[in-house]
Amino acid sequence: YQGIVPLERSTLAECLAHYFDLSEQLDTHFMFASDDEYCYGLMLQKLPDYKYIDDQDAWDRVRQLAETLSFEEVKQNDNATILHRLYHEESLQVYESEPVRFECTCSEERSLNSLYSLGKDEALSILDEEPVIGIDCQFCGAHYEFDRERVNELFNVGKPH
Known part of the structure; x- marks a missing residue:
């Protein structure tokens, strides 16, 4: 399986969001920042089985709150602090973290x-x-x-x- 989506946006975050919009049909928002030492990223996605999937206002609100996040905030705070600062009035469910690994299913x-x-x-x-x-x-x-x-x-x- 191969999904091809043209790179027609001006930033990597916009290109990735466009990919999810076209290929996965899932509302997705990305934010990336970096300095000389680190790269930071945030990905928000409206899951298909989300109980308020028809609540476009909720998605817009969550995305707009993410857009207020500054590079300095991301750099200076851990994930739990960032989630609390952005979404302390929302109902959150945080999943256990899993290590990232490269895995291919070819054989x-x-x-x-x-x-x-x-x-x-x-x-x-x-x-x-x-x-x-x-x-x-x-x-x-x-x-x-x-x-x-x-x-x-x-x-x-x-x-x-």
Whole structure:
């Protein structure tokens, strides 16, 4: 799966919000700031199962309060303090933090399934012109190669049924 959204906005925050608007259809607001040592960010998103999803005033209010946040406030305060300063009159639910990690779901098996969806004739015709079929993951950069023997195994070519 690949989502392509043009970068037609003037800031990274606006580009990301535009992406969520077009691809995920979720109201999303970003704020980024940095200095020589650190980068800071805030992401607000109106969740699809939010009980007040039709309350556009609530979303506008939460977003407008976030826009009052200054770089100095972000730099000098922890998350709990910032949330309290901005939203002490709102009903908040804070989830446990989780460490950020890079994780890709690609695998040799998924690549073989992709190759299988091409069909036997198409896969074998590629191998008539190339020694291997290469599949690249556009997310993590992994590269998978399948030679004629592996493709024959995939399609049970030359094996009794």
